[in-house]
Amino acid sequence: MKKTILALFFSLFVISSAFADIGLNVGITAQIGEMSTSGKEVNTAMSTTETSQTEKHLFATGGFFLEKDFAFLPKIGDSIGSRIAIGYDNIGHDIGLGTTTNVREASLGASGAVVTGQQNSLSAKVVGFETYYLTVNLTDWLYVKVGDVEVDLNTKFEQAGVAQTGYGNSHTLDGSVFGIGLEKSTDNGFFARLEYNDYDIDGKTVTNTGTDSKFTATLNSVTGDTTRISLGKSF
Numbered sequence: 001m002k003k004t005i006l007a008l009f010f011s012l013f014v015i016s017s018a019f020a021d022i023g024l025n026v027g028i029t030a031q032i033g034e035m036s037t038s039g040k041e042v043n044t045a046m047s048t049t050e051t052s053q054t055e056k057h058l059f060a061t062g063g064f065f066l067e068k069d070f071a072f073l074p075k076i077g078d079s080i081g082s083r084i085a086i087g088y089d090n091i092g093h094d095i096g097l098g099t100t101t102n103v104r105e106a107s108l109g110a111s112g113a114v115v116t117g118q119q120n121s122l123s124a125k126v127v128g129f130e131t132y133y134l135t136v137n138l139t140d141w142l143y144v145k146v147g148d149v150e151v152d153l154n155t156k157f158e159q160a161g162v163a164q165t166g167y168g169n170s171h172t173l174d175g176s177v178f179g180i181g182l183e184k185s186t187d188n189g190f191f192a193r194l195e196y197n198d199y200d201i202d203g204k205t206v207t208n209t210g211t212d213s214k215f216t217a218t219l220n221s222v223t224g225d226t227t228r229i230s231l232g233k234s235f
Helices: 002-016
Strands: 024-037 039-043 048-051 055-069 084-091 095-104 118-137 142-159 162-164 170-185 190-201 204-207 215-219 222-234
Touching: 024 084, 024 190, 055 095, 055 118, 118 170, 142 190, 170 204, 170 222
Parallel strands: none
Antiparallel strands: 024 055, 024 222, 039 048, 039 215, 055 084, 084 118, 095 118, 118 142, 142 162, 142 170, 170 190, 190 222, 204 215
């Protein structure tokens, strides 16, 4: 679905390039915010569950965005289309999420053998954070935004200091974002924005495929908000 939206975005750009006013916004953005989540690991053989506390992470990011308005549409373009835009936002760097540790008690493994107790650690890093969105200008200076989010995570799971791949190392999470913002533009097309975003990213459950295959790990939904400052140019 997201690839379809992105293809539509570039199609609109090509179509509108034939007009004197392209209706394209290009900009850079910086934001700071906080995300929180929790998780659990379930041993289906012993019917035990280990639940984590809610973890919060403060982060700062930088990135870029592209937007295309609908002013080229016949009849509604001047009155409504110019107030609606489809956009793509990409954080241009990785985000380290730190490392968490716990001590697992002895338990049954895949073949019924006892897996000895040991200290585990899990580290995670966001390697992709893309947003596909729609904005509507309510006034000349106030707008709202709604969109879909795709987050790519790289994880590293260790048991007693030895890296494990049973839970996989690459994961993708999908979610949504709602935002509201203020915009100030100049006569020569430059603009600045101050924006608040609320994120709700779906969790994921993964079954261990290694010797601990009777275990499943669940990341609950990731929620949070950010404040964003953007600078851009309209063409």
